[in-house]
Amino acid sequence: MVDNSGGSVPNNCDHGQGDINSTEQPDPGQLLPIANVGRIMKQILPPNAKISMEAKQTMQECISEFISFVTGEASDKCRKERRKTVNGATTSAAP
Numbered sequence: 578m579v580d581n582s583g584g585s586v587p588n589n590c591d592h593g594q595g596d597i598n599s600t601e602q603p604d605p606g607q608l609l610p611i612a613n614v615g616r617i618m619k620q621i622l623p624p625n626a627k628i629s630m631e632a633k634q635t636m637q638e639c640i641s642e643f644i645s646f647v648t649g650e651a652s653d654k655c656r657k658e659r660r661k662t663v664n665g666a667t668t669s670a671a672p
Contacts, residue, residue, distance in 0.1 A: 611634065
C-alpha cells in the first residue's frame with residue numbers, strides 16, 4: 578500500500594498472514610460460539626466420532642479468521658466502488 582507522497586503505509590489488517598506461531602488470543606466476542614462449531618463439525622463426522630475441545634477451538638479460530646478475511650475483502654470492494662452497503666452478492670464476488 579502506498580500513500581500519495583510515495584512512502585509506504587503499513588497494512589494493519591494482515592488477514593491471517595501474520596506470524597503463524599503467534600500466541601495472541603482473539604477477542605471471545607468475535608468468535609463463533611463453540612457449541613455451534615462443534616455441531617457443524619459433528620454433521621460431517623461419523624456418529625461415533627469424538628471431537629476434542631482443542632480441535633473445536635482451533636476450528637473456531639479458523640472459521641472466525643476466514644469470516645474476517647471475506648468480510649474485509651468485501652468491504653474493500655465496496656469502498657473501491659464507492660458503495661456503503663456490503664451484501665451477499667458483494668461477499669460472494671470478493672476475490
